[in-house]
Amino acid sequence: xxxxxxxxxxxxxxxxxxGLNVGGAALTSMLARDTIGAEPQDLSGGLSGFPNLPPxxxxxxxxxxxxxxxxLETFDYKPELVAMDGKPMPESYTSGQPIxxxxxxxxxxQGPLAKFRPGGQCGTMxxxxxxxxxxxxxxxxxxxxxxxxxxxxxxxxxxxxxGSNISGRPSxxxxxxxxxxxxxxxxxxxxVMTSVGGRNPQPIASRQWGAGFLPSxxxxxxxxxxxxxxxxxxxxxxxxxxxxxxVIDTLQALNRHRNTTRRNPETDTRIxxxxxxxxxxxxxxxxxxxxxxxxxxLDMYGAKPGDGSFASNCLLARRLAERGVxxxxxxxxxxxxxxxxxxxxNICGGLTDRPAWALVQDLKQRGMLEDTLVIWGGEFGRTPMxxxxxxxxxxxxxxxxxxxxxxxxxKAGTTxxxxxxxxxxxVENVVHVRxxxxxxxxxxxxxxxxxxxRHQGLDMKLTGVEPARVVHDILS
Numbered sequence: 001x002x003x004x005x006x007x008x009x010x011x012x013x014x015x016x017x018x019g020l021n022v023g024g025a026a027l028t029s030m031l032a033r034d035t036i037g038a039e040p041q042d043l044s045g046g047l048s049g050f051p052n053l054p055p056x057x058x059x060x061x062x063x064x065x066x067x068x069x070x071x072l073e074t075f076d077y078k079p080e081l082v083a084m085d086g087k088p089m090p091e092s093y094t095s096g097q098p099i100x101x102x103x104x105x106x107x108x109x110q111g112p113l114a115k116f117r118p119g120g121q122c123g124t125m126x127x128x129x130x131x132x133x134x135x136x137x138x139x140x141x142x143x144x145x146x147x148x149x150x151x152x153x154x155x156x157x158x159x160x161x162x163g164s165n166i167s168g169r170p171s172x173x174x175x176x177x178x179x180x181x182x183x184x185x186x187x188x189x190x191x192v193m194t195s196v197g198g199r200n201p202q203p204i205a206s207r208q209w210g211a212g213f214l215p216s217x218x219x220x221x222x223x224x225x226x227x228x229x230x231x232x233x234x235x236x237x238x239x240x241x242x243x244x245x246x247v248i249d250t251l252q253a254l255n256r257h258r259n260t261t262r263r264n265p266e267t268d269t270r271i272x273x274x275x276x277x278x279x280x281x282x283x284x285x286x287x288x289x290x291x292x293x294x295x296x297x298l299d300m301y302g303a304k305p306g307d308g309s310f311a312s313n314c315l316l317a318r319r320l321a322e323r324g325v326x327x328x329x330x331x332x333x334x335x336x337x338x339x340x341x342x343x344x345x346n347i348c349g350g351l352t353d354r355p356a357w358a359l360v361q362d363l364k365q366r367g368m369l370e371d372t373l374v375i376w377g378g379e380f381g382r383t384p385m386x387x388x389x390x391x392x393x394x395x396x397x398x399x400x401x402x403x404x405x406x407x408x409x410x411k412a413g414t415t416x417x418x419x420x421x422x423x424x425x426x427v428e429n430v431v432h433v434r435x436x437x438x439x440x441x442x443x444x445x446x447x448x449x450x451x452x453x454r455h456q457g458l459d460m461k462l463t464g465v466e467p468a469r470v471v472h473d474i475l476s
Contacts, residue, residue: 045181051445056409056475057373058183060176060440061317061328063356064160065348067153067202067335070382070394071402072423073345075142077116077125080421081384085111089385093424100151100396101338102387109422110386110394113342122413129349132357133376133404138413139360139369140404141474145417145426148380148398148433153202153336156379156398161208163437163462170212171220172437173327175462178211178218178453179446183324186283188221188276190327191320195310197351198334199344209329213455220329223316287319301358311355318362321372335378339389360406370408373443375436377403384422400426403436409443411476434468442470 072078089107114127119137126134126142133140150156155165162169170178173190182189192209209220290298290305293315298304303311310332317328332352337344356376363369381401382394400419406412417429438448441462448468452459 047179050179050451052447052450053442053445055445056371056443057407058371058444059321059324059326059328060172060373060375060444061321061359062172062330063314063352063359063374063376064157064329064331065335065352065376065378066157066204066331066333067198067200067337068156068378068380068382068396068401069335069348070337070341070345071144071400071419072112072382072384072394073114073127073129073341075124075126075402075404076144076400076419076423077127078112078384078419078421078423081109081423082111084109084422089422093420093422094385098151098398099383102383102385102395107385109384110392113392114345120413124413124415129345130353132353136357136360136406139364139406141406141410141412142402142404142415143417143431143436143471143474144400144402144415144419145428145430146377146381146401146403146433146436147426147430148401151380151396151398153379153396154205156396157204157208160379160433162212163434163464167207168210168212169460170214170218170462171209172440172462173209173220173329174211174214174218175451176441176444176446177326178214179451180326180444182326186276186279187287187320187323187325188280189325190218190220190329191325192220192222192329192331193313193316194222194331194333195308195313195351196333197310198332198336198348199340200336200338201333202336204331204333213460214453220327283323287323288316290315290319297362300362302354309355310352311358314355314359315362318359318366318368321363321368322366337382337393338387338395339393340391341393343391363407369406373405373407373410373440375403375405375440377401384424397424399424405474409475411474414474416471416474429471429473431471432468434463434466435471438463438468439471439474443475 072081087109089109094107112127114129116125116127117134118124119126119134122138124137124140124142126137148156148159150159150165158167159165161171177189190209194204206222209222211219288305297315301311301315303309303315305312305315310330313330317330320328332348334344334348360369360374363372363374378401381397383397385395387393387395400423417431418427419425420427441448441451448461448463452461
């Protein structure tokens, strides 16, 4: 027994050292089709029996405006709030309600700090901060009645991404790749990118795209916006591709030999990660080389490849979608506008409005929007009440905020739900974050009520144990 344990340690050390230069990030994201796991899987790499509904889309691109954009300066026009500007906020709205930094302070109404105009033939009211998104109003379904449960940034992101305020649960992208598998052989099924610009960019922890209690191969892989997109992906000087291939083949042979006597699915998983990393060495350079993109496409996005911008990330998201990546999550950090709201909304809008429009139009022109779901929004909204830190701003708000969806299966050119006349409470067709998750899974062909994983004696779901509904009214 002691000899066996010593041999395992030696072998483990060899595996770790031999794989150091084949893509550190890829060690935790590999294709299920290359891995022998405990869960039943079909040839596509997903769970047997899924999709269990007719899928409307193949992939999701989630544009996260991290920090919480104000719905009152984007998609939720409130004329009554104009009339109430500078007056005390009625206590009937706020009494006993959770408030972040304004708790215990005098609450004064803040009217909208932007003009709203109708967009497209549908006439959806969208603010001057987002003129490009207003121009594509006929492509959007704006949901104006979102609610969430966490009022501070990190737990609110955790809730939006995992359906729980408990850290360590699987993220949306992990759930989807676990259920449906990946469509690409040489890239991770779940990719994350971040950009920065605006006020007080809150940090985004890597656990926001973690796999939780699911196998680690389903966690998101963060691509860097500048430099090499994946750390340690390049071979070290003096190591050729054939030599790298020989290392992988040797590791696989050792693994197969060892598994004839002692089966270990986790070792299979690790070897599959090395194989994925080797394939990424071939595919990633071609992915990020945008020399094949026409100038008019670069100009449409406003992208300068390699500059780390949201624009470049949106263009890269389209390229990832073309190659079969199942879930693409883009974060733009800088929307925490407690003060200086007009100044920073101009910055954030300037950095993200045109690229979001370009992404939707590019997908549409290529015939990809019909099987892609694009989601835009933050972790919560902002208060109708004034907060002043370097100019008028707004505090965190969870009782009502706006997001939009575009793509296959969504009723384009529509709005859904409403907040009250001051934009405080969602009062009409309320959409909880769990409902958003249930609807997204439904569009991917997954019945959220039947999509469970046994963990610690419980049947765990992305939508949790509380009631969640598919919002069929926004689906075509």
